[in-house]
Structures are given as C-alpha cells and as structure tokens.
Amino acid sequence: MKTSSVELNPNRLVQYLKKPVTEFTKDDIIKFIKENGIKMLNFRYVGGDGRLKALNFVITSEEHLDNLLSTGERVDGSSLFSYIEAGSSDLYVVPKYRTAFVNPFEEIPTLDILCSYFDKDGNPLASDPANVLKKARQVLNEKTGYDLQAMGELEYYVICDKEAVDMDFPAVDQRGYHEDGPFTKFGQLRKDALMAIAEAGGLIKYGHSEVGNFTDDEFYYEQNEIEFETTDIEDSADRLIIAKWILRMIGQQYGVKITYAPKITVGKAGTGLHIHMKLTKDGKPVMIENGELTDAAKKVIAGILDVAGGVTAFGNKVPTSYLRLVPHQEAPTNICWGDRNRSALIRVPLGWAGDASKMITKANSNYAEDLKDYSGKQTYEFRAADGSADVYGLLAALCVGARHGLEMENGLKNAEELYISNKNIFEEEHKDTLDKLDHLPASCWESAETLIAQKDVFMQYDVFTEGMLEGVAADLKAFDDYQLSEKLYGKNDEIKALVDAHIHCA
Incomplete structure (x- = not known):
C-alpha cells in the first residue's frame, strides 16, 4: 500500500497536523506552537524591492497569539513601496495560515508565516503585487x-x-x-x-x-x-x-x-x-x-x-x-x-x-504496472x-x-x-x-x-x-x-x- 503525500511531506507542520497546508486553520497554528515549544512568531511580507521583510513577535500568551493570528499588525506602506504616499501609508499585514513554517535559522524556536497587505478599510491592497496576482x-x-x-x-x-x-x-x-x-x-x-x-x-x-x-x-x-x-x-x-x-x-x-x-x-x-x-x-x-x-x-x-x-x-x-x-x-x-x-x-x-510514456518498459524489462498517461x-x-x-x-x-x-x-x-x-x-x-x-x-x-x-x-x-x-x-x-x-x-x-x-x- 502506497503511503500518502502527507506522510512523506517534509514540512514539519504537515507531518505534525497530518493535513495538507491548504487545510491549515488558526487553531492548527496555535496547536503546533503550543505543543512544539515555539517561542516567537515572525510575520513575513514582500516589499517593493522584492525582498522578504520581517516583523518579530515574542509570544506572551495564547490570547496574544490568537489576536496576532486573527488581526495581523500595522506597517508603514510608504517605507515598503515607492508608489504609496506617506500621508496615507498605514497598511495591515494579515497572516496566510497555509504558508506557516518553522524557521530553520533561529536559535529561539520560531514560526514564520507570510502575510497579505490590506488597506485602511480592511480591503486587500489593490496595488499589492500578491493581491494583483x-x-x-x-x-x-x-x-x-x-x-x-x-x-x-x-x-x-x-x-x-x-x-x-x-x-x-x-x-x-x-x-x-x-x-x-x-x-x-x-x-x-x-x-x-x-x-x-x-x-x-x-x-x-x-x-x-x-x-x-x-x-x-x-x-x-x-x-x-x-x-x-x-x-x-x-x-x-x-x-x-x-x-x-x-x-x-x-x-x-x-x-x-x-x-x-x-x-x-x-x-x-x-x-x-x-x-x-x-x-x-x-x-x-x-x-x-x-x-x-x-x-x-x-x-x-x-x-x-x-x-x-x-x-x-x-x-x-x-x-x-x-x-x-x-x-x-x-x-x-x-x-x-x-x-x-x-x-x-x-x-x-x-x-x-x-x-515516450513507454520508456520505462524499455529501461526495465520486468516492469509490471499498467502504463499511465503522463x-x-x-x-x-x-x-x-x-x-x-x-x-x-x-x-x-x-x-x-x-x-x-x-x-x-x-x-x-x-x-x-x-x-x-x-x-x-x-x-x-x-x-x-x-x-x-x-x-x-x-x-x-x-x-x-x-x-x-x-x-x-x-x-x-x-x-x-x-x-x-x-x-x-x-x-x-x-x-x-x-x-x-x-x-x-x-x-x-x-x-x-x-x-x-x-x-x-x-
């Protein structure tokens, strides 16, 4: 019997939660953090220069963590994108649960998660390249x-x-x-x-x-x-x-x-x-x-x-x-x-x-499976x-x-x-x-x-x-x-x- 894609998936959250990333919920993230000794949370988002930015949080309580994962945080958009004016630059960054991963470089156990940008009215930022995509x-x-x-x-x-x-x-x-x-x-x-x-x-x-x-x-x-x-x-x-x-x-x-x-x-x-x-x-x-x-x-x-x-x-x-x-x-x-x-x-x-789908049978004379359409x-x-x-x-x-x-x-x-x-x-x-x-x-x-x-x-x-x-x-x-x-x-x-x-x- 073949193993499932979840079983072989190297993502630590997938292995622990036993579900694909597309099904991650806020409760899943909180559970993983609590049960794996995660001490810090990094919000990640891409600036106008194409580089990955970071906002670091020390997790102080489950309520604090729940609030972060529910509301996101504020950032200065004019310092991230050249076409956003300083007079109206406040943006929200809100986490996308499916992107969570354990940071492999931090000495302090840390979970990183990518965020989406939202404007002052709580709408996806129209000019955010990820939202445009x-x-x-x-x-x-x-x-x-x-x-x-x-x-x-x-x-x-x-x-x-x-x-x-x-x-x-x-x-x-x-x-x-x-x-x-x-x-x-x-x-x-x-x-x-x-x-x-x-x-x-x-x-x-x-x-x-x-x-x-x-x-x-x-x-x-x-x-x-x-x-x-x-x-x-x-x-x-x-x-x-x-x-x-x-x-x-x-x-x-x-x-x-x-x-x-x-x-x-x-x-x-x-x-x-x-x-x-x-x-x-x-x-x-x-x-x-x-x-x-x-x-x-x-x-x-x-x-x-x-x-x-x-x-x-x-x-x-x-x-x-x-x-x-x-x-x-x-x-x-x-x-x-x-x-x-x-x-x-x-x-x-x-x-x-x-x-070309039959090449495997020529390379392996004992190939016994039915041929698939690749x-x-x-x-x-x-x-x-x-x-x-x-x-x-x-x-x-x-x-x-x-x-x-x-x-x-x-x-x-x-x-x-x-x-x-x-x-x-x-x-x-x-x-x-x-x-x-x-x-x-x-x-x-x-x-x-x-x-x-x-x-x-x-x-x-x-x-x-x-x-x-x-x-x-x-x-x-x-x-x-x-x-x-x-x-x-x-x-x-x-x-x-x-x-x-x-x-x-x-």
Missing part, C-alpha cells in the same frame, strides 16, 4: 474557465574567495551543467537548501549544478539551480520568495555570497528565472490532446507573446537584466515560440507524450525573466497574458505566425524568419515605455492599477539606461561596477 488568477478563471499553474527554475551563483575551495579538481569553464563533486564545490550547500526549502513547504522537483562556473583573480563562481514542481500559481510565488531567502541565509552560514543577479560578467552564463506554466480546466491539465498542443494552449502562448514586452517590466527589473538578453545566447531576445528551443521566448519542452506533465516555459523579478507581478502579468490570448479573436493565427519550431533563428539560413520577429525591450527604459503602451491590457478587469503600473515604469526609468548595452560595449570595468551595484537584486 490573486486578481489576475481569478479573472483568468472567471472570464475563460481556465486556470494556470506555475513553477520557477531558481538559478543562482555561489561566489567565494578562490583560496577557499579545493582547485585540485577544477571544473571546466562554462561546462558545469549537472556536474558533481569533486569538480563542483557547493553541491552540499544546494542539498542543504533543498531540504530546508522542502521543510518550509516548497514543492521541489530537483536541484543540480548549472552551466556557469569560472574564476577570476580573486573569486570562484559556481552556478546552480533549484527547480520546483508546478502548483497553484499563488502558492508557487510564495514558495519561490521563501526559497530565495533560505538560499541566501544558508549561503551566509557557509561564508559565501548567493546572488540571483542576471549577469555576472561578459562571456559567462547569465542567471535566469525561467517560469514553467501549465494550463488547467476543472483541476485537470489541458495542454495536450492527441499528442499535440491544444488550441487553448496555443492561444495562451499567443497572448503572452503579445504582451511580452510589458511582462519584462516585472521580470527584468535592473539594467544588468538586459546584458543577459543578448543575441546568440540561450537567453531570448525575440518574441517567438518553439519546441525544445532555447533561443525562443517561450519553449515547449519534452512532455512524455505518446510513445502527458499531464507538459508545460511551457517563459525564458526571459531573471532573479531581479517581482515574482508576484511577473506571474500576474503572465496570467494576464494567458487571459488576453484566450480572449483574442486571432490568437491561433498569431501563434502560428510566431512559431519557429526548433530553428536556431540566429543562423544565416533563418535570417528571413528573424527579420519578421519583434524584439524584447533592450533596457529598463524601453521596458517601462512598453509597459505603459500596453497598460490597457494589464488594467483590463481592474487587475493592475494605473498607479502601480506608473510606479513600476517610473522606477525602471530612474535607471536612465536607454542604449546602455551599446554604451558599455568593451568597457569591462564599468560593467563590473554595474554588476556590483545590482548583485543583491530582489
């Missing part, structure tokens, strides 16, 4: 009947003094993909993070070393990745935010620097935050039919591609983002989609369809975003794109016109195809301009607010980086200074 997801479902699951590929670099690692087994420069010890140096850090993230509720698919590795005169750089399972899009955003914080904290314990910066130096692999999505209806995947992408799945692709320039305003938020999005690399620059194609903005990866694992991957992203805003923008595509009259036609199969569009023989494709923005400035030009799509059905979009655009334009890539060409010292300035983005 909730609205985007609700509108998608209400207007089309579909839903969108998501997950992220969290890439990061470990940076340390060169003298601190054993170089007797050097990794081959830019050949670190799925490498292992002794040729990688921080596999244990990655595995520690995998466990801590899983225990905090993250649905981990796998972890591995990535392409990027190199040394300079002072430092050793090693790229790694943690990939998640597709799940509820709001929960996916929450868990990604927690995972980024956990990785940084573990890096601090190891005495190394963890960075999600999109570009470290010229000629070396950049760092992305690829987002996989899965279209569902009534809780079931609807990506594949008879081994092919469904019309609905193609319409979603068309819609996201149609607003892709505006999506970069949430997915690529620092000037070094656009040093990664350059031609002839695996990061996309043109608005198109294709199969298994890493030069495309949206890639349709392998999906276990058709005869085509529900199929996703599509948005490849432009990077670690500077506003995770909630990015996933909300992708939800808007999905809804936009499903409502577009010419969605299927647009999808067909932007399909490049598995072509390398930068090869000379495909020049005609490349010339027909629109470009992604090449700077924060262009991204802001595109967002404002497309704002009617993002504001439709009151998903994004105009003030929020204008605030995002203003923050991007403040970098004053129009044509910066061209201006910095060949100026490695200036590029390094720019990278250093944004090394701790989001």
Whole structure:
C-alpha cells in the first residue's frame, strides 16, 4: 500500500497536523506552537524591492497569539513601496495560515508565516503585487474557465574567495551543467537548501549544478539551480520568495555570497528565472490532446507573446537584466515560440507524450504496472525573466497574458505566425524568419515605455492599477539606461561596477 503525500511531506507542520497546508486553520497554528515549544512568531511580507521583510513577535500568551493570528499588525506602506504616499501609508499585514513554517535559522524556536497587505478599510491592497496576482488568477478563471499553474527554475551563483575551495579538481569553464563533486564545490550547500526549502513547504522537483562556473583573480563562481514542481500559481510565488531567502541565509552560514543577479560578467552564463506554466480546466491539465498542443494552449502562448514586452517590466527589473538578453545566447531576445528551443521566448519542452510514456518498459524489462498517461506533465516555459523579478507581478502579468490570448479573436493565427519550431533563428539560413520577429525591450527604459503602451491590457478587469503600473515604469526609468548595452560595449570595468551595484537584486 502506497503511503500518502502527507506522510512523506517534509514540512514539519504537515507531518505534525497530518493535513495538507491548504487545510491549515488558526487553531492548527496555535496547536503546533503550543505543543512544539515555539517561542516567537515572525510575520513575513514582500516589499517593493522584492525582498522578504520581517516583523518579530515574542509570544506572551495564547490570547496574544490568537489576536496576532486573527488581526495581523500595522506597517508603514510608504517605507515598503515607492508608489504609496506617506500621508496615507498605514497598511495591515494579515497572516496566510497555509504558508506557516518553522524557521530553520533561529536559535529561539520560531514560526514564520507570510502575510497579505490590506488597506485602511480592511480591503486587500489593490496595488499589492500578491493581491494583483490573486486578481489576475481569478479573472483568468472567471472570464475563460481556465486556470494556470506555475513553477520557477531558481538559478543562482555561489561566489567565494578562490583560496577557499579545493582547485585540485577544477571544473571546466562554462561546462558545469549537472556536474558533481569533486569538480563542483557547493553541491552540499544546494542539498542543504533543498531540504530546508522542502521543510518550509516548497514543492521541489530537483536541484543540480548549472552551466556557469569560472574564476577570476580573486573569486570562484559556481552556478546552480533549484527547480520546483508546478502548483497553484499563488502558492508557487510564495514558495519561490521563501526559497530565495533560505538560499541566501544558508549561503551566509557557509561564508559565501548567493546572488540571483542576471549577469555576472561578459562571456559567462547569465542567471535566469525561467517560469514553467501549465494550463488547467476543472483541476485537470489541458495542454495536450492527441499528442499535440491544444488550441487553448496555443492561444495562451499567443497572448503572452503579445504582451511580452510589458511582462519584462516585472521580470527584468535592473539594467544588468538586459546584458543577459543578448543575441546568440540561450537567453531570448525575440518574441517567438518553439519546441525544445532555447533561443525562443517561450519553449515547449519534452512532455512524455505518446510513445515516450513507454520508456520505462524499455529501461526495465520486468516492469509490471499498467502504463499511465503522463502527458499531464507538459508545460511551457517563459525564458526571459531573471532573479531581479517581482515574482508576484511577473506571474500576474503572465496570467494576464494567458487571459488576453484566450480572449483574442486571432490568437491561433498569431501563434502560428510566431512559431519557429526548433530553428536556431540566429543562423544565416533563418535570417528571413528573424527579420519578421519583434524584439524584447533592450533596457529598463524601453521596458517601462512598453509597459505603459500596453497598460490597457494589464488594467483590463481592474487587475493592475494605473498607479502601480506608473510606479513600476517610473522606477525602471530612474535607471536612465536607454542604449546602455551599446554604451558599455568593451568597457569591462564599468560593467563590473554595474554588476556590483545590482548583485543583491530582489
């Protein structure tokens, strides 16, 4: 008899309460705190800079704890978001019970819990990126009947003094993909993070070393990745935010620097935050039919591609983002989609369809179980975003794109016109195809301009607010980086200074 998902779940609250996180109640949280010696409670919430903030409470009584978990607390919104004015800045932060986890770093037993923002009238804050994601997801479902699951590929670099690692087994420069010890140096850090993230509720698919590795005169750089399972899009955003914080904290314990910066130096692999999505209806995947992408799945692709320039305003938020999005690399620059194609903005990866579901019987001659249909694992991957992203805003923008595509009259036609199969569009023989494709923005400035030009799509059905979009655009334009890539060409010292300035983005 197979064990239940609750039995094998590494989240300590799930194990103790014997129920999934979606069923957590206030009484469950209080019970866990009382019976597990928890002394402190941390409210967590994301600021406009994309980082996880904290408000710490010493638990003094059950009544005190009950009040905190029932009412939340006040915070200064103008210190958290640039577009909230000081004169009307009081906000509430109210805990989301499903996100509770035991803090793995505190010496004092502590429970952390993510919070939602509410305004003075007790309504969800209209411009809170997490609330915008909730609205985007609700509108998608209400207007089309579909839903969108998501997950992220969290890439990061470990940076340390060169003298601190054993170089007797050097990794081959830019050949670190799925490498292992002794040729990688921080596999244990990655595995520690995998466990801590899983225990905090993250649905981990796998972890591995990535392409990027190199040394300079002072430092050793090693790229790694943690990939998640597709799940509820709001929960996916929450868990990604927690995972980024956990990785940084573990890096601090190891005495190394963890960075999600999109570009470290010229000629070396950049760092992305690829987002996989899965279209569902009534809780079931609807990506594949008879081994092919469904019309609905193609319409979603068309819609996201149609607003892709505006999506970069949430997915690529620092000037070094656009040093990664350059031609002839695996990061996309043109608005198109294709199969298994890493030069495309949206890639349709392998999906276990058709005869691929029978591979297990060829690998194992004694396989005795009935074959299942695994085509529900199929996703599509948005490849432009990077670690500077506003995770909630990015996933909300992708939800808007999905809804936009499903409502577009010419969605299927647009999808067909932007399909490049598995072509390398930068090869000379495909020049005609490349010339027909629109470009992604090449700077924060262009991204802001595109967002404002497309704002009617993002504001439709009151998903994004105009003030929020204008605030995002203003923050991007403040970098004053129009044509910066061209201006910095060949100026490695200036590029390094720019990278250093944004090394701790989001």
